[in-house]
Amino acid sequence: MRRMTARPANAHQARLLRLLRDGGPNSRAQLGDQVDLSRSKLAVEVDRLLETGLVVADGLAASRGGRRSHNIRLAPGLRFLGVDIGATSVDVAVTNAELEVLGHINQPMDVREGPVAVFEQVLAMAAKLKASGLAEGFDGAGIGVPGPVRFPEGVPVAPPIMPGWDGFPVREAISQDLGCPVMVDNDVNLMAMGEQHAGVARSVGDFLCVKIGTGIGCGIVVGGEVYRGVTGSAGDIGHIQVEPDGRPCACGNKGCLEAYFSGAALARDAEDAVGQGLLQELADRLDTAGKLSAVDVAAAAAAGDATAIDLIRAGGNRTGQVIAGLVSFFNPGLVVIGGGVTGLGHTLLAAIRTQVYRQSLPLATGNLPIVLGELGPTAGVIGGARLISDHLFSPA
Amino acid sequence: MRRMTARPANAHQARLLRLLRDGGPNSRAQLGDQVDLSRSKLAVEVDRLLETGLVVADGLAASRGGRRSHNIRLAPGLRFLGVDIGATSVDVAVTNAELEVLGHINQPMDVREGPVAVFEQVLAMAAKLKASGLAEGFDGAGIGVPGPVRFPEGVPVAPPIMPGWDGFPVREAISQDLGCPVMVDNDVNLMAMGEQHAGVARSVGDFLCVKIGTGIGCGIVVGGEVYRGVTGSAGDIGHIQVEPDGRPCACGNKGCLEAYFSGAALARDAEDAVGQGLLQELADRLDTAGKLSAVDVAAAAAAGDATAIDLIRAGGNRTGQVIAGLVSFFNPGLVVIGGGVTGLGHTLLAAIRTQVYRQSLPLATGNLPIVLGELGPTAGVIGGARLISDHLFSPA
DNA sequence: ATGACTTTCTCCAGTCACAGGACAAAGGGG
DNA sequence: CCCCTTTGTCCTGTGACTGGAGAAAGTCAT
Known part of the structure; x- marks a missing residue:
């Protein structure tokens, strides 16, 4: 089945479609307030969009003291x-x-x-x-x-x-x-x-979004646009070296951040700790292969296990060390932490914040929120x- | 005296002025090729610019097989x-x-x-x-x-x-x-x-420009535009930590890059080396206050002094370590090294290159030139x- | 109910930006 | 001297856009 054959014919129409996407249904008058076009021109473009079927006019909104407005919305069948x-x-x-x-x-x-x-x-x-x-x-x-x-x-x-x-x-x-x-x-x-679009970074133009899951990566948003670098590898911070001649990493180098903190590294550290007799409450969570996952560590930490909390804190410190450098370099307006290990929650966030606020320049951290993503998966x-x-x- | 009262009246005129600035004198026809406007419209805008006095038409260019073109150039008196x-x-x-x-x-x-x-x-x-x-x-x-x-x-x-x-x-x-x-x-x-505009980074959209002088900073160019960060402190990489609990830095923290490598740090290291009996050929360059400068170290290195070269190499390694992280993060198309210590030349550059090529991701370094700035001061x-x-x- | 006032939307005419073709100007080459 | 090329100018038609004059549809006070 062929769908949405139409595309906006000009920048005005594109602008209107995005306004409707981001702001929900709107009247022509409200759109006009946001778009710096005369009412006449705006009406023309809206009519054309109606013709294409990309938007529909359904029903009248409640009056705001005058004539009731028509609700303009994106086609309800778009998926x-x-x-x-x-x-x-x-x-x-x-x-x-x-x-x-x-x-x-x-x-x-x-x-x-x-x-x-x-x-x-x-x-x-x-x-x-x-x-x-x-x-x-x-x-x-x-x-x-x-x-x-x-x-x-x-x-x-x-x-x-x-x-x-x-x-x-x-x-x-x-x-x-x-x-x-x-x-x-x-x-x-x-x-x-x-x-x-829908989470903590609304209305922030320049921010970093650090995702800690199986690996570690960082989304870079500059002026509201994602920056991808010249070969598309921008934000690949998992293999930044945090320890000269440190732990071997899967990438072949030594001392990479990912070798110290990521879902995989955390699980491995936890298994080691169990082996050393620590983290006993995790011993019964070992699966048949003797494996643990980051979720298990999160559960142990939530239950108050000191060793689990230490593991998370150590990883957060490493990560915070790297983020601190990036904050000095990039001077973002917000840092979002997300990904699988978000379940580690406040312990992790606190460790990262401590490192960043201590190491980065006051001017860069002065008004810098560091928060967990709010959308999860x-x-x-x-x-x-x-x-x-x-x-x-x-x-x- | 009031000068250049005029400003371009619209985006077209601004575009034309920049083309003339960056490409030198040009005929109307040549401008038309670069600007995607009809000849008529272009002629109108050029005429308006001529009226304002921002550009002048002086003389005729040699014929290229047809009618000779008028040379359009920016007002020669602009300063x-x-x-x-x-x-x-x-x-x-x-x-x-x-x-x-x-x-x-x-x-x-x-x-x-x-x-x-x-x-x-x-x-x-x-x-x-x-x-x-x-x-x-x-x-x-x-x-x-x-x-x-x-x-x-x-x-x-x-x-x-x-x-x-x-x-x-x-x-x-x-x-x-x-x-x-x-x-x-x-x-x-x-x-x-x-x-x-005039150096090694012509025709590169995304690049980093590391300036090593009294301090260390980094210019960030994204899509041809300088990125300044939300509070104007972007690129301030001198105080990224390279050594946990390292040397005290003037900023109050410990282990900052600037504490290990910069004009000031290099001079201090050289003075220490002289005190330890190394770097003897520099001893006679000590000024009355017993001080040396980065220039002295550069001279010693050029003369083949092993200790001086080691100092530069060590600093280059530290700097390269930081740049390697930034390259992974930012994935630039070019890295320019400049500033006062450019005099340290190839020794410095080689150390930086080694670190970056070894530590950063192959995808990010695959086609990445790391060069000295060509404009100097x-x-x-x-x-x-x-x-x-x-x-x-x-x-x- | 009635009139005064708002808000929303439409219609229309006038202005401006722009493209594209015709044409003039100025040169080169056979 | 004729034909071709390149450059630049002029002119006209088209479409984009604005702003004002209403019409439509409502609220509110009297």
Whole structure:
């Protein structure tokens, strides 16, 4: 099925579509206040958008002391698909044109099985959402992958944790399978866009979004736009060296941040601690393979275990050390901490804050909030929907 | 004397002025090729610019097989003043509208004497340039100061090495004294703009410009525009911690990069080395106060002294360690090394390169040139001229 | 109910920006 | 001397846009 054949014909229409997306239904008069166009011109552009079917006028709003206004809203049938591919699980969600999540599925998965297997699963999940009646079809999809992406082409490049993905034409392939436009980006960038659109980063122009999960990455937003760097690898802070000649890292170097703190490193440290007789309450959580996960550590810390709290604090200190440097360098207006280990909560945040406030310049930290993301696992999928809507709501 | 009363009336005119600034004299036809406007519209805008006196038509170019074209160029009498205030010296230069340096003076100075004394000296230097016949007056001035600046107002904020400058209304005061528009920025940002306009960074959109002088700073260029951060302190990498619990730094923290490598730190290390019986050939260069400078170390290294080379290499390693992190984070297309210690030359560059290429991600370093700035002390003043011309060559 | 006042939206005419073609000017080459 | 190329100017038509004059549809006080 072919959907949303129309695209905005000019920058004004694109602007209006985004206003309706971000601000919800609006009257012509309210739109006019935000757009610096004469009422006449605005009416013309709105009429054209109505003709294309991208927006609809449904019903009258309550009077505000005068003639009642017509409600202009984005077509209620528009549906975007947000896909967030992690290292060990996938999130797939449908949103409407205002990027509200209508349905959300999360399933375990292993990226190392390669793109073909992963996207088979993703497409099945999308089909499930469609079958549940949330969408008759998709007008666009935004996909996040856990590694660098050559953004214009939508192709992962040299992804360390995703062997077999290098050069796989994700955008082209999924666009064919799904029959709609697709955009691909790094998962961290999607998280940043999600928090920017619907989370803690609303109304902040320049901010950093640090995602700590299986790996560590950082979304960089400059002037409201995601900055991706010249080869799409900007924000890859997991392999910044924090300890000269330190622990070996999977990347081949030594002393990388990720070798000290990430979901994987934390689990490994916890297993070691159990082996040394510490962290006894975690011993019974060991699975058959003798493995623990970051979630177990979070639970132990929440239960007040001192060793677990120490592990989290040590990792937070390392991470805070790196973030402190980035704050001095980038001077952001906000730092968002998110990703899988957000469950470690306040202990982690406190450690990071301590390091940053102590090490960074007073001028850079003076008015700098460091907060946890507020969207959790939906940040990525909302970011995906935002990514593709940004693309579709721009002049053809 | 009032000069350059006119400003471009619209974005087209601004665009044309910048093309003439960056590309030199041009015919209407050549301009038309670069600007995506019809010949008629272009002719109208050029005529209007001619009326204002901002550009002039002088003479005919050689024929290229048809009618000879008129040379359109920026008014030859336009003069910009570039001022680069360092910690221990000032550079002042006059440029024409194409930002070519017509005259350049450098004088020793001490920022700590405060803004009033410093600007008295700067104004005297400007007067000297004027008296030498290079300018009848100035159409604008761009000023760089060695500390963070609240850019829109042109006011230094909380400058660590410039007590007495905090809040001094540089832009307003100098604008009055000079009788022309003034813009103020961090000196590092000016260096970046200089190298971007006339140096190694031409045609690079995203790059970093590391200036190592009395302190260490980094200019950040994103999409061709200088990024200043939310409080104007972006790029302040001198106080990133490179050694937990390391050497005390003037900023009050410990282990800052500047405590290990900068003009001041290098001189101190050299003095220590002399005290320990090393670096004997430098002993006779000690001044009456028993002091050395970075220049002395550079000379010793050039003469082949192993200790001097080791000092430079050690500093380069520390700096490279920090830059490696920034490269992973920012994924630039180029890294420029400049500032006073550029005299340390290849030894320094090699150390930095080694660290970056070894520590940063292959994807980020794959095609990453790390080079010395090519403008030396003129980078800052050209950047100043560029800063003010960007401002003047934008719609009023 | 009635009139005064608001707010929203539409219609219309006039202005400005701009493109594109015709044409003039000025040169080169066979 | 004729034809071609390049550059620059002029002119006209089209579409974008503004601002004002209403019309439509409501609230509120009297």
